Amino acid sequence: MTAVEERGISQAVIGRLPRYYRYLGDLKSEGVERISSQELSRIMNVTASQIRQDFNNFGGFGQQGYGYNTSYLYEEIGKILGLNKQHDMILIGAGNLGQALVNYMNLKNRGFSFKGAFDVNPSLFDKRIGNVPIYPMDRMPSYISENHIDIAVLTVPKAAAIEITGVLAKTPIKAIWNFAHVDLKVPDRIQVESVHLQDSLMKLSYNIRRHEEGK
Amino acid sequence: MTAVEERGISQAVIGRLPRYYRYLGDLKSEGVERISSQELSRIMNVTASQIRQDFNNFGGFGQQGYGYNTSYLYEEIGKILGLNKQHDMILIGAGNLGQALVNYMNLKNRGFSFKGAFDVNPSLFDKRIGNVPIYPMDRMPSYISENHIDIAVLTVPKAAAIEITGVLAKTPIKAIWNFAHVDLKVPDRIQVESVHLQDSLMKLSYNIRRHEEGK
Numbered sequence: 001m002t003a004v005e006e007r008g009i010s011q012a013v014i015g016r017l018p019r020y021y022r023y024l025g026d027l028k029s030e031g032v033e034r035i036s037s038q039e040l041s042r043i044m045n046v047t048a049s050q051i052r053q054d055f056n057n058f059g060g061f062g063q064q065g066y067g068y069n070t071s072y073l074y075e076e077i078g079k080i081l082g083l084n085k086q087h088d089m090i091l092i093g094a095g096n097l098g099q100a101l102v103n104y105m106n107l108k109n110r111g112f113s114f115k116g117a118f119d120v121n122p123s124l125f126d127k128r129i130g131n132v133p134i135y136p137m138d139r140m141p142s143y144i145s146e147n148h149i150d151i152a153v154l155t156v157p158k159a160a161a162i163e164i165t166g167v168l169a170k171t172p173i174k175a176i177w178n179f180a181h182v183d184l185k186v187p188d189r190i191q192v193e194s195v196h197l198q199d200s201l202m203k204l205s206y207n208i209r210r211h212e213e214g215k
Numbered sequence: 216m217t218a219v220e221e222r223g224i225s226q227a228v229i230g231r232l233p234r235y236y237r238y239l240g241d242l243k244s245e246g247v248e249r250i251s252s253q254e255l256s257r258i259m260n261v262t263a264s265q266i267r268q269d270f271n272n273f274g275g276f277g278q279q280g281y282g283y284n285t286s287y288l289y290e291e292i293g294k295i296l297g298l299n300k301q302h303d304m305i306l307i308g309a310g311n312l313g314q315a316l317v318n319y320m321n322l323k324n325r326g327f328s329f330k331g332a333f334d335v336n337p338s339l340f341d342k343r344i345g346n347v348p349i350y351p352m353d354r355m356p357s358y359i360s361e362n363h364i365d366i367a368v369l370t371v372p373k374a375a376a377i378e379i380t381g382v383l384a385k386t387p388i389k390a391i392w393n394f395a396h397v398d399l400k401v402p403d404r405i406q407v408e409s410v411h412l413q414d415s416l417m418k419l420s421y422n423i424r425r426h427e428e429g430k
Binding site: 011014015017018019021022045080081082083085087096097099100101103104105111112150151174175177181183189191193195196197198199200201202203204205206207208209211212 | 226229230232233234236237260295296297298300302311312314315316318319320326327365366389390392396398404406408410411412413414415416417418419420421422423424426427
C-alpha cells in the first residue's frame, strides 16, 4: 500500500477505521480467528457492503470465502492508522482537563505518550502529572525541536489556543489535538483533530428536545 | 417550528448546528448585528449554499437582502439545540477524566449542570468535586428519579459502562454522554452521544502518516 493508492480516501472512511480497529481488537482478545463481513456487519451494526467498500480502499485485506483473518486485519488497520509507530506528545495547558488527559492516555495508549507539559502558571513548574514534568510555556518551542515531539495537545482557553497555534506553526510539530472551543488555522503540514466537548453536549441536548417533542 | 417539520433533518445537519451557534455567539459578543450568508461562509470556511440549505431545514431564519440578524439567529439556534432549558447531569465514575469534566463543564456551561457523582470506591464518598457530592453507585437509580436528572455522563471502563447502561435503561434518564471506549446499546428513548478520545487520536495518527508518506 502506497500513499498514492490511498489518495482518494475520504475522511469519512478514515473516521470509521478506529471503530473497526476497536471491534477487531475485541474479537482478537476473545480468541476469534476469522470473521466474515456479514458477522462483522451484525456486531458493528453497519452493512456488510459498507465494510467491503471501506476495506476495498486499502486493497480489501484478502477476504476469502470463509472471511477475514482477525489478527491480520487488526494489524493491517493498525499500520494504516500509524499505530505501529510511537507518537510523542506534549500537553499545553496543565489544568484539570489537561491533567486528566495525561493520566488517562498514558495509562491506556502505549503508542501515544506524553513527554512534557507546559503552562504559564509558575506554581505548577515544580509539579508533575504522574511522571510528566510541567515546564514554563516559553520553553515549549525548543522542547518540541529537541525531543522530536509529534503531537501538541491543546487544553487552554480559546484566545490562548489561537496564540499558541501561531507559535506551534513555527515549530516542527506534526499535529495538534485540540480541546479548545475554537477552529484552528494551521499550515497544511500540521494535522488538526478537534474534540469539541461542548458541541457534543449540544448535539445531545438537541436529540433530547427532538425526542420529547416527537412523543 | 414543530417536531414534525424537523423530522427529515439528518444528524449531519444537527452536527453542524453547534458550530453555527459558536460562531454566532462570537459575532454577537463582537457587536456584529447583522451578517450575510456570504460573510458567515467566509469566516466559517463552508459554502454560503451549505449555510442556506442548513438553515432552510428550520424555516430559513428570515434572511433578507441585508442578511441575518445575529442575535435572533443565535437565540433561535440555541432554542433548536434545547439550550433554553436547564439540563441536570450526573457523573458516573469519579476518576481523573470524570472529575475534570465536572470542573470544566460546571464552569463553562450554565445550561448543563452536574448535580451529583457516583463511584464504587468508598474512599471517595466523603469527598466532593468542586461543589458536587460523590455518592455510592447503588444510590444512582433512585437519585436519577428523585432529582429529575436528564443526562448521565459515563467515565468508567468499558465493561462497567455496558453494565451501568443496563441499569440506566431502567431509570427515567433521557441521555447518556459516553466517554467509555465502547458503543452502547440503549432503548430508543435514551439518546447517546459518544466521545471516543482514542478514536480521535487514531484519526490524527492516520493523517500524520498519510502526510509523511505523501511528501
